[in-house]
Amino acid sequence: MKIAIIIYSESGRTQQAAELIGKGIEQVEGCEYRIMNVDPQAGKPVDNDYIHQADAVIFGTPTYYANICWQLKKFIDETDASFAGKLGAVFATANALGGGSETAMLTLINQILVKGMLVYSGGTSLGKPNTHLGVTSIKEVPMEQQEEKMVIFGTRIAQKAKELFEK
Numbered sequence: 744m745k746i747a748i749i750i751y752s753e754s755g756r757t758q759q760a761a762e763l764i765g766k767g768i769e770q771v772e773g774c775e776y777r778i779m780n781v782d783p784q785a786g787k788p789v790d791n792d793y794i795h796q797a798d799a800v801i802f803g804t805p806t807y808y809a810n811i812c813w814q815l816k817k818f819i820d821e822t823d824a825s826f827a828g829k830l831g832a833v834f835a836t837a838n839a840l841g842g843g844s845e846t847a848m849l850t851l852i853n854q855i856l857v858k859g860m861l862v863y864s865g866g867t868s869l870g871k872p873n874t875h876l877g878v879t880s881i882k883e884v885p886m887e888q889q890e891e892k893m894v895i896f897g898t899r900i901a902q903k904a905k906e907l908f909e910k
């Protein structure tokens with residue numbers, strides 16, 4: 744089962760978070776992932792065939808002014824890939840606690856709902872760590888304290904995708 748992780752990352756933090764989420768996806772038998780960066784210069788091109796085959800797509804954005812970054816918004820506005828009926832999940836990175844990653848994730852959730860995705864985070868339904876709207880990676884918090892949540896988030900999304908779509 745394929746899971747696409749679509750991000751924008753300029754200085755690497757969102758990429759790092761995506762890799763941890765990918766680590767969690769790989770822990771679920773039969774699940775694989777590919778990270779795609781909407782910046783063509785990043786060398787991880789968006790692959791519409793892979794997205795077409797994927798049962799779930801996880802979107803990751805750096806927080807820009809408490810919002811989704813414009814690069815990912817532009818991609819979502821312009822892409823001709825179809826996300827309808829796929830499981831959708833989101834994560835964000837930010838510099839500061841209270842820096843607006845939650846509003847960035849909410850904006851992203853609005854957009855993938857409009858694309859017809861089945862939005863899921865696990866939330867508080869699976870016990871600790873709670874994954875609320877999605878997961879966040881915050882620069883001012885040591886990475887070791889955030890890694891476990893990222894990995895578990897990936898696992899939860901992959902498990903839900905299997906539950907919904909495995910034939």
Ligand SMILES: Cc1cc2nc3c(=O)[nH]c(=O)nc-3n(C[C@H](O)[C@H](O)[C@H](O)COP(=O)(O)O)c2cc1C
Pocket residue numbers: 751752753754755756757758805806807808809810836837838839840841842843844882
């Ligand atoms: C234009 C711009 C606006 C930003 N706005 C915020 C913000 O509102 N809150 C915050 O905590 N961090 C903000 N940041 C910091 C980034 O969200 C943060 O460094 C992010 O983790 C960078 O991700 P990347 O390393 O994947 O590019 C901003 C950065 C830029 C470039």
